[in-house]
Amino acid sequence: MALLDDRRRARGAGAAPARTPGPARSARGRRRRWLPTGLVLLVLTVLILIPAAMVLLAAFSVDVPRPGNITWDLTAANFGIFADPQTLRAFLNSMVVGVVATALACLIGAALAFLAARTDIPAAPFVFLVGLMPMFLPSYVGALAWSMLAGPNAGLLNIAQSDLGTSLPLDMYSVPGMIFVFALYYSPYTFLMVHGAMSLMSPDLEEAARVHGASSRRMLGLVSFPLATPALIGSAMLTFVLIFENFPVAQVLGTPGGVDTLPTLIFRLLNTSPSRGNESAAIAVVLVGVVLLATWLQQRMLAKRSFTTVTGKGVRQKKVALGRARIPLFLGVLVFFFLSIVLPVLALVVVSGQSSPYMSSLSELAEPGGLDFSSFADVLGSSSFREATWHSLVVGVCAAGAGVVLAFLCSYVVYRTKASGRSLVEGVSMVPLALPAVVLGMGLLWTWLVMPVPLYGTLAVLVVAFLAVQAPQGFRGVSSSILATDRDLEDSAVMLGASRGRAVTSVTVPLMKVGLLSTFLLLLMLSMRELTVPLFLYTSDTEILSIAIYDAFENGGALQEAAAMSVIYTAFMFVLSYIPRRLAR
Amino acid sequence: MDVKITDLSLTYGDFTAVEHLSLHIEDGESLVLLGQSGCGKTSTMRCVAGLEDPSGGSISIGGTTVFDAAAGTNVAPNRRNVGLVFQSYAVWPHMTVLENVSFPLRMKRRPKKEIRTRAQETLELVGLGHLADKGASKLSGGQMQRVALARSLAMEPNVMLLDEPLSNLDARLRDDLRVELRRLQLELGLTSIYVTHDQSEALALADRIAIMQHGRISQLATPVETYRNPASASIAEFLGVANIFRTCAPRAGEHRLRLADHALEIAVGTAVPAGDDLSVCVRPEHVRLATQPGAGAPNSWPGTVEVSVFQGSYARCTVALDAGPSLEVHTQDATFVPRQHDRVHVEIDPAHVQVLPQEVGPVVGDGVRDDAAPAEPGVDDDHGRRVVAHAATMSGEG
Numbered sequence: 013m014a015l016l017d018d019r020r021r022a023r024g025a026g027a028a029p030a031r032t033p034g035p036a037r038s039a040r041g042r043r044r045r046w047l048p049t050g051l052v053l054l055v056l057t058v059l060i061l062i063p064a065a066m067v068l069l070a071a072f073s074v075d076v077p078r079p080g081n082i083t084w085d086l087t088a089a090n091f092g093i094f095a096d097p098q099t100l101r102a103f104l105n106s107m108v109v110g111v112v113a114t115a116l117a118c119l120i121g122a123a124l125a126f127l128a129a130r131t132d133i134p135a136a137p138f139v140f141l142v143g144l145m146p147m148f149l150p151s152y153v154g155a156l157a158w159s160m161l162a163g164p165n166a167g168l169l170n171i172a173q174s175d176l177g178t179s180l181p182l183d184m185y186s187v188p189g190m191i192f193v194f195a196l197y198y199s200p201y202t203f204l205m206v207h208g209a210m211s212l213m214s215p216d217l218e219e220a221a222r223v224h225g226a227s228s229r230r231m232l233g234l235v236s237f238p239l240a241t242p243a244l245i246g247s248a249m250l251t252f253v254l255i256f257e258n259f260p261v262a263q264v265l266g267t268p269g270g271v272d273t274l275p276t277l278i279f280r281l282l283n284t285s286p287s288r289g290n291e292s293a294a295i296a297v298v299l300v301g302v303v304l305l306a307t308w309l310q311q312r313m314l315a316k317r318s319f320t321t322v323t324g325k326g327v328r329q330k331k332v333a334l335g336r337a338r339i340p341l342f343l344g345v346l347v348f349f350f351l352s353i354v355l356p357v358l359a360l361v362v363v364s365g366q367s368s369p370y371m372s373s374l375s376e377l378a379e380p381g382g383l384d385f386s387s388f389a390d391v392l393g394s395s396s397f398r399e400a401t402w403h404s405l406v407v408g409v410c411a412a413g414a415g416v417v418l419a420f421l422c423s424y425v426v427y428r429t430k431a432s433g434r435s436l437v438e439g440v441s442m443v444p445l446a447l448p449a450v451v452l453g454m455g456l457l458w459t460w461l462v463m464p465v466p467l468y469g470t471l472a473v474l475v476v477a478f479l480a481v482q483a484p485q486g487f488r489g490v491s492s493s494i495l496a497t498d499r500d501l502e503d504s505a506v507m508l509g510a511s512r513g514r515a516v517t518s519v520t521v522p523l524m525k526v527g528l529l530s531t532f533l534l535l536l537m538l539s540m541r542e543l544t545v546p547l548f549l550y551t552s553d554t555e556i557l558s559i560a561i562y563d564a565f566e567n568g569g570a571l572q573e574a575a576a577m578s579v580i581y582t583a584f585m586f587v588l589s590y591i592p593r594r595l596a597r
Numbered sequence: 598m599d600v601k602i603t604d605l606s607l608t609y610g611d612f613t614a615v616e617h618l619s620l621h622i623e624d625g626e627s628l629v630l631l632g633q634s635g636c637g638k639t640s641t642m643r644c645v646a647g648l649e650d651p652s653g654g655s656i657s658i659g660g661t662t663v664f665d666a667a668a669g670t671n672v673a674p675n676r677r678n679v680g681l682v683f684q685s686y687a688v689w690p691h692m693t694v695l696e697n698v699s700f701p702l703r704m705k706r707r708p709k710k711e712i713r714t715r716a717q718e719t720l721e722l723v724g725l726g727h728l729a730d731k732g733a734s735k736l737s738g739g740q741m742q743r744v745a746l747a748r749s750l751a752m753e754p755n756v757m758l759l760d761e762p763l764s765n766l767d768a769r770l771r772d773d774l775r776v777e778l779r780r781l782q783l784e785l786g787l788t789s790i791y792v793t794h795d796q797s798e799a800l801a802l803a804d805r806i807a808i809m810q811h812g813r814i815s816q817l818a819t820p821v822e823t824y825r826n827p828a829s830a831s832i833a834e835f836l837g838v839a840n841i842f843r844t845c846a847p848r849a850g851e852h853r854l855r856l857a858d859h860a861l862e863i864a865v866g867t868a869v870p871a872g873d874d875l876s877v878c879v880r881p882e883h884v885r886l887a888t889q890p891g892a893g894a895p896n897s898w899p900g901t902v903e904v905s906v907f908q909g910s911y912a913r914c915t916v917a918l919d920a921g922p923s924l925e926v927h928t929q930d931a932t933f934v935p936r937q938h939d940r941v942h943v944e945i946d947p948a949h950v951q952v953l954p955q956e957v958g959p960v961v962g963d964g965v966r967d968d969a970a971p972a973e974p975g976v977d978d979d980h981g982r983r984v985v986a987h988a989a990t991m992s993g994e995g
Contacts, residue, residue, distance in 0.1 A: 430650070498685055498687065500683040500684075500685045500686075500687035501687045501689060503648055503674075503681075503683070503687070504681065504683055504687035504745075504748075505689075505700065506648075506673075506674045506675045507646060507648075507674055507675070507679060507680065507681040507749070508675075508680075508700050508701035508704060508748060508749070508752055509675050509678070509700075509701050509704030509705055509752060510675055510700070510704050511673070511675055512673075512675075514704075515675075519689055522691050523689070523690070523691055
């Protein structure tokens with residue numbers, strides 16, 4: 013100690029360093045800080061922003077973008093389409109379907125979530141599965157199945173009614189029909205979010221209510237449910253947006269009955285001859301406007317509340333006793349399960365085996381030769397089905413793989429660097445959320461027709477399209493995983509002599525393995541079920557599975573084949589959705 | 598190797614984390630950066646590591662410049678050969694203990710055999726030789742801490758940085774590891790920068806303590822010096838001096854001070870320095886309790902015990918003086934444990950009363966204070982630090 017003191021004394025005390033004036037930020041430094049963001053922004057711009065800009069341009073110009081000919085003659089005349097009564101009717105239909113179906117879906121989802129998470133309902137794990145399962149069935153397969161069940165003429169349920177002598181006319185090709193199907197298949201979003209909020213809620217908060225004198229019922233009303241409302245509001249807005257912009261269900265159920273929604277109208281205008289692309293772009297802009305408004309409303313409502321009450325500890329709370337309502341409620345759950353999964357899958361199986369398309373009584377099915385499942389062999393044996401499956405797999409795997417890489421790069425830039433413009437990267441990654449699939453599909457079509465790269469008409473253009481569509485899901489999946497990985501772990505590898513790249517590959521990526529893999533599987537599943545965007549971009553050489561089913565169904569004659577493919581497809585989707593859940597454990 | 602930090606500044610947007618900080622750490626010295634959270638101590642350390650991009654100044658390690666804002670030098674953290682033990686340990690859960698410790702040697706492309714023996718030796722050094730093949734995620738907090746330490750030691754760092762390495766451990770383990778850390782640091786002659794907000798940790802581990810406030814160093818001295826002569830009342834408060842009272846502006850040269858908020862005068866050991874914003878500071882252990890008034894004692898006041906807590910080797914109590922203020926008292930005599938509502942007499946030796954300014958400006962260079970303090974009868978001590986009131990050093994402890 014004395015030695016140290018001596019040294020210090022010897023050095024003297026007057027060596028105050030000269031001060032340099034404030035930091036001189038060099039142009040080189042600025043370039044260095046923009047480099048990583050600049051690169052990913054460039055990719056995101058090509059993928060997402062240019063297609064969006066194409067739609068915007070088309071909405072305000074006299075002609076749609078064509079190769080070598082992008083017109084800049086601007087006009088607002090395209091919006092005159094809103095004076096057309098059919099547009100107004102479509103808008104009204106969209107709104108009614110969106111609002112009513114959202115309300116129903118939220119009611120179903122929240123009720124199931126409460127029953128599964130917080131009550132002594134019999135077979136609670138089964139109730140959880142029932143709440144979740146409709147998610148695994150692509151909503152347009154559900155719509156297909158329900159059109160087979162309750163189509164006004166040859167619907168199986170209507171045939172069964174004539175057998176039974178009841179006459180409750182069931183017509184799926186109508187606004188109530190669409191509302192019914194949307195409510196069934198969009199309830200899992202609310203279910204998942206509310207279930208999460210209810211089961212992760214700290215029991216201390218509820219116990220505090222009990223200690224301070226609340227009865228079990230009042231505790232639920234004053235503490236538990238209010239704490240779950242942010243999740244409910246969030247999921248309601250999400251559900252509304254998803255239903256409002258949904259194209260396939262409306263196309264399957266609405267179009268045959270002459271009921272238009274905005275997405276189907278956009279699609280129809282684009283495909284009439286001559287094509288009315290500019291007007292459909294104008295409708296698309298309004299569609300995006302509504303979506304943005306809903307998202308903004310959601311943000312505003314949630315900004316006032318705090319999610320911090322949810323601890324994430326996953327502690328078991330006390331279950332609410334249902335008493336005499338226990339069995340009736342469970343029966344209600346069974347009815348939902350029956351309507352959302354059992355009946356539709358049964359209908360697909362029956363239709364795939366139905367040898368005669370014309371049937372007046374269900375008893376015909378029991379007759380010899382009435383059910384013939386050779387259609388499965390036909391489908392599996394057909395080269396077009398195998399090709400479509402192969403295309404789906406190739407496109408899905410490439411899009412999911414590239415999507416994870418892109419999402420990792422974006423998340424890394426946003427959360428692990430101090431590069432300038434990071435929030436811009438996050439913002440642009442999220443843009444596709446506000447772009448309905450019909451709009452994005454339209455924009456991607458024009459973009460890749462115009463681009464001087466021969467991508468249109470290849471599988472690659474589908475990969476590129478899926479990359480754009482799924483950028484938000486990829487970014488969310490990977491960034492939540494990167495946030496859960498302590499950055500000290502990577503920094504310590506650097507301190508111990510590894511280069512930054514080496515630290516990422518030997519520490520960060522291995523630690524994020526589960527997160528990256530489950531994001532990959534999520535993207536793969538989304539690619540497999542996406543119908544709308546490829547509908548704009550596929551050619552007869554690049555048909556994928558979802559398109560093949562849609563085609564077979566729309567062509568009417570191939571109903572049996574469509575049903576058989578749907579069954580195989582659904583089985584495949586169940587397997588694909590099951591793997592990530594296993595992984596998460 | 599020695600570390601020389603010159604005029605270092607670090608800003609995040611509008612927030613200045615480190616402001617014109619200069620510091621020289623000798624080869625083999627253990628320097629502790631002590632301060633409250635948000636004072637810039639961790640930021641300073643991360644600048645040395647190369648994990649932050651400072652906005653100005655320069656840093657050199659062993660004579661090699663690793664950062665210089667003016668010259669545009671910024672050596673990548675992996676090329677600085679600086680060890681860093683993180684508060685979170687950052688032990689990689691997907692590797693075994695041995696793989697963790699071998700990592701820096703693998704990065705230096707040492708031969709396989711050497712890596713294994715060196716890593717094993719380092720593990721023995723921290724007492725974890727028997728756990729080499731265990732998965733790192735299965736370790737206890739204390740063991741992880743040792744792995745993190747061994748991993749940094751294995752790279753034979755030029756400087757060892759430690760970021761509150763003991764704060765996540767329970768009190769008992771913390772005490773043991775503190776002693777062990779100091780033993781290792783002295784044995785291996787490590788140059789180290791240790792960041793903590795725990796004053797007893799700082800006192801135990803430091804050759805010198807740099808107290809940081811608002812991104813600047815406000816006191817730089819040995820532990821003994823820091824403990825005895827805090828440079829300001831706010832530093833004293835941070836160091837556990839519980840009894841701090843503002844005073845009315847005194848006349849220079851007086852030996853008595855009047856408290857600003859209470860009708861009480863207190864005698865001090867030395868002549869009072871000039872200045873407006875002075876406080877009297879008394880450590881709780883320097884207050885004596887007696888049952889009788891001390892005959893002729895300069896600072897003796899009657900009061901009532903408000904609360905009293907037995908702590909084993911001493912009792913801690915709060916005494917409300919009849920004249921107003923409450924005093925925090927640590928009795929030295931464990932056999933005398935006052936009870937609540939007891940009437941007592943409180944005595945303070947004037948030599949134990951320190952008169953300090955509320956705040957002080959930053960020190961620059963090696964202990965030179967930057968602010969132009971008014972002329973005053975204070976004495977400059979051997980480190981160039983202006984001693985404002987000399988009371989404690991003259992009380993026979995020094």
